[in-house]
Amino acid sequence: MILITGATGTIGTEVTRLLAQAGVPARAMTRDPARAGGSAVRGDFEDPRSLAAATAGVRAALLLTGFGPRLAEHDRAFVAAAEKAGVGKIVKISAIGAQDTGDPGDVASQHAAGERAVTGSSAAWTILRPSMFATNALAWADAVKAGQPIPNMTGGGRQGIVDPRDIAALAVAALTGSGHDGRVYEVTGPDLLTVADQAELIGKAIGRRVETVDVPIEQAAAQIPDPAYARAAAKGWAFIASGGNAVVTTAVRDVLGREARGFGQWAEENKKAFQNNAG
Ligand SMILES: NC(=O)c1ccc[n+]([C@@H]2O[C@H](COP(=O)([O-])OP(=O)(O)OC[C@H]3O[C@@H](n4cnc5c(N)ncnc54)[C@H](OP(=O)(O)O)[C@@H]3O)[C@@H](O)[C@H]2O)c1
Structure with a gap:
């Protein structure tokens, strides 16, 4: 069990x-x-x-x-x-x-x-x-649907955005297979992407341009009601903006024997979340 x-x-x-x-x-x-x-x-x-x-x-x-x-x-x-x-x-x-x-x-x-x-x-x-989940992008759905720009607190900071389905597949391999005991796997997607790159891929999926707007970290953090969460979020954004999370690994390929799913594929498969009923 x-x-x-x-x-x-x-x-x-x-x-x-x-x-x-x-x-x-x-x-x-x-x-x-x-x-x-x-x-x-x-x-x-x-x-x-x-x-x-x-x-x-x-x-x-x-x-x-x-x-x-x-x-x-x-x-x-x-x-x-x-x-x-x-x-x-x-x-x-x-x-x-x-x-x-x-x-x-x-x-x-x-x-x-x-x-x-x-x-x-x-x-x-x-x-x-x-690394950062692809599904976090769902927080942008309302803005995209309203034709508004995606708020960007991480500037040109790039990340190996990962599809949670790949994390789950790795977890299942570790739970049911052998050779994973005592191992620490850093799990990322295949590409290093900025928020602007993600916006472009969402735009490609829904067939119209999606813009981003730079928001100062302090301004965005001030909108989070829980002070502990606001402080943690601000630190995280600063870390990403400084290039601290610009990491891509081969864990998915090494463990599962296939390439990690890219953010473009995720956006294509989840495009309905970013589209109004009219499309
Ligand atoms: N999002 C990211 O980009 C990211 C990146 C790296 C790591 N992570 C890590 O991934 C984890 C979040 O994973 P996720 O997004 O799959 O989770 P999630 O969708 O936020 O779901 C949280 C789960 O935790 C359960 N839970 C909450 N409090 C609980 C409690 N007191 N007792 C038992 N269960 C409780 C909830 O179950 P019920 O409500 O049904 O009880 C729910 O199933 C966090 O540890 C986060 O730090 C996230």
Whole structure:
């Protein structure tokens, strides 16, 4: 039995689908099984008893903790439950650039602390450190539909935008295959792209030009109500703008034996999200 945490989210939904397609017995975890439907089990990283029940009889688990100040705590709580239940393997979704920055509120520091819980556990482990998800572009859908420019806080900063389906496929390989124990994979798409490059590819998919507009980081951060999240976002944008995330790896090709999906393909497949009913 494989346990999928974060099963209702972007990566977890695809991992659940791939395991079902492969006929691998799997258990999806959510805080609200009624909402999730199907055979999901209840599990909350804040509730150790629910984690004990969710991990019972599980041989391998996908550990996906949502971004927030409790991320590392959630990783630790899950690892404690998994160790007690004798889970043999944990695959953690981390983030590219995970490292101790000296600021425990940073995404990078939170994931680094979570990684330490996993790599220090008695279970075998694989860490996936994805780059920026292609699906984040869905946040631009309303602007694109309204014919407005996409706000750009990262200037000419380039990133190896990754299709979450490739992250999920790597996670499934690590959960079900051999040769991945003790490995840390930085997972990126095939190309380094700026926000302007992404806008151009969305424009190509929908058949009209999509513009971008530079927005100062402080101005964009001021619009985020949660101060901790605003600070983390501002740091992330500055890092990307400075070229810090200009990284492309061959993890998808190395593990899956095929090329990573590009952002152009993602935009083409998701173009309806950026089009008005009229097209
Ligand atoms: N977006 C990016 O560009 C990017 C890049 C690199 C790394 N990442 C990392 O990827 C992860 C996010 O992945 P995603 O986008 O697939 O997730 P997502 O779509 O945001 O979904 C979050 C999931 O976490 C679950 N969850 C939240 N709080 C929970 C709790 N207290 N107990 C149990 N489950 C809880 C939710 O389940 P229920 O609501 O059903 O309980 C949901 O399935 C984060 O760790 C983020 O740092 C993201």
